Amino acid sequence: MADVKITVRKNGSLKIEGPIELYDADGNAFPLDPSKPAIALCRCGASKNAPFCDGAHKECEFTSEVKAPVA
Numbered sequence: 001m002a003d004v005k006i007t008v009r010k011n012g013s014l015k016i017e018g019p020i021e022l023y024d025a026d027g028n029a030f031p032l033d034p035s036k037p038a039i040a041l042c043r044c045g046a047s048k049n050a051p052f053c054d055g056a057h058k059e060c061e062f063t064s065e066v067k068a069p070v071a
């Protein structure tokens with residue numbers, strides 16, 4: 001099993017669990033709290049705390065349900 005698990009949440013963020021580093025397009029690192037077991041990245045584009053999810057997807061009624069192929 002991989003060290004990092006990414007979950008595409010229904011109508012919401014990407015939940016990322018595991019040891020990661022997160023950078024912007026200029027190569028600058030976002031500070032992450034190593035004591036937190038997971039982070040959530042915005043998928044809807046409405047977060048005021050991008051790239052992190054701040055719950056704004058609920059207000060903008062973002063809808064997206066992505067399913068992995070069933071083997």
Ligand code: FES
Pocket residue numbers: 012013014041042043044045046047052053054055056057058
């Ligand atoms: S996915 Fe939560 S604020 Fe965008």
